[in-house]
Amino acid sequence: MSPDEYCQEKAAKSGSSFYYSFMFLPPDKRRAITALYAFCREVDDVVDECSDENAARITLAWWRVQVAAIYEGQPQHPVALALVSIVKQFNFPQEHLLEIIDGMEMDLQKNQYADFKAMQLYCYRVASVVGLLAAEIFGYTDRKTLKYAHDLGIALQLTNIIRDVGEDARRGRIYIPQDELAKFGVHTNDILDGKETENFHKLMQFQIDRAQNYYQQALSQLPEVDRKAQRTGLIMAAIYRATLEEIASSGCHVLKERVSLTPVRKLWLAWMTWIKN
Numbered sequence: 001m002s003p004d005e006y007c008q009e010k011a012a013k014s015g016s017s018f019y020y021s022f023m024f025l026p027p028d029k030r031r032a033i034t035a036l037y038a039f040c041r042e043v044d045d046v047v048d049e050c051s052d053e054n055a056a057r058i059t060l061a062w063w064r065v066q067v068a069a070i071y072e073g074q075p076q077h078p079v080a081l082a083l084v085s086i087v088k089q090f091n092f093p094q095e096h097l098l099e100i101i102d103g104m105e106m107d108l109q110k111n112q113y114a115d116f117k118a119m120q121l122y123c124y125r126v127a128s129v130v131g132l133l134a135a136e137i138f139g140y141t142d143r144k145t146l147k148y149a150h151d152l153g154i155a156l157q158l159t160n161i162i163r164d165v166g167e168d169a170r171r172g173r174i175y176i177p178q179d180e181l182a183k184f185g186v187h188t189n190d191i192l193d194g195k196e197t198e199n200f201h202k203l204m205q206f207q208i209d210r211a212q213n214y215y216q217q218a219l220s221q222l223p224e225v226d227r228k229a230q231r232t233g234l235i236m237a238a239i240y241r242a243t244l245e246e247i248a249s250s251g252c253h254v255l256k257e258r259v260s261l262t263p264v265r266k267l268w269l270a271w272m273t274w275i276k277n
Helices: 003-014 017-022 027-049 053-072 078-089 094-109 116-138 144-163 165-169 178-184 186-192 198-221 231-251 263-276
Strands: none
Touching: 003 017, 003 027, 003 078, 003 165, 017 027, 017 263, 027 053, 027 094, 053 078, 053 094, 053 263, 078 094, 094 116, 116 144, 116 231, 144 165, 144 198, 144 231, 165 186, 178 186, 178 198, 178 263, 198 231, 231 263
16 A cells, blocks of 8 residues: 555545545645645544553654654655655645644643633644645635634634534543633533533533634635635535534534534535535
């Protein structure tokens, strides 16, 4: 299996909404974004699938060495090998790949955030940085597009957090800021125990409203000149916003279930967004 085939299989197996947004890209850009996504999945899986925290830290440290090797042209891992030509072609800053690893490592350092400002750093590292790299792949002429990519990354990560509240709680993690839990009268144990209350539903609606505001803010900052080039990001936004709407309309039962759109609906949203933009 070639490095590119490995990345393709990693992306396809994830079942992520991101995969549907890659389908309409030309081959070179599809190859690049697939490799970037595979890199994110690899380092994320280190934290999510490794039960030994020390082993996870060692593995992330190994990935930092792999990032350095990517820029020296001699990495070992298939994903790193796939990225060698891509970081040159699309001018990826090395520190951006390292920041993604920093974000994943934050999951080993803490399982709660005091306030939204603290959580924003996490969202920036694991999502906005990815958005900035993706913008380089898709192409842009106006640097305001980078602001759009930054804010869209925050919006997408907030959606992930909302969708995965129950799943994260079962891993002992709560990404909803502690001061907001207190504001809505929701106790940490309520979430860890999967206890839904009226206050919890109000808290989740607050989270959904903020995520939607980030989508609106991001989309309002995308220059018209770069709209066509950035259609892949617009597809991501359409699918994730539809997921948010599904969560809200179904009663915000995210402690008990993980809301996901069907593959057919994702494909339809992707196609409609592509042809409209």
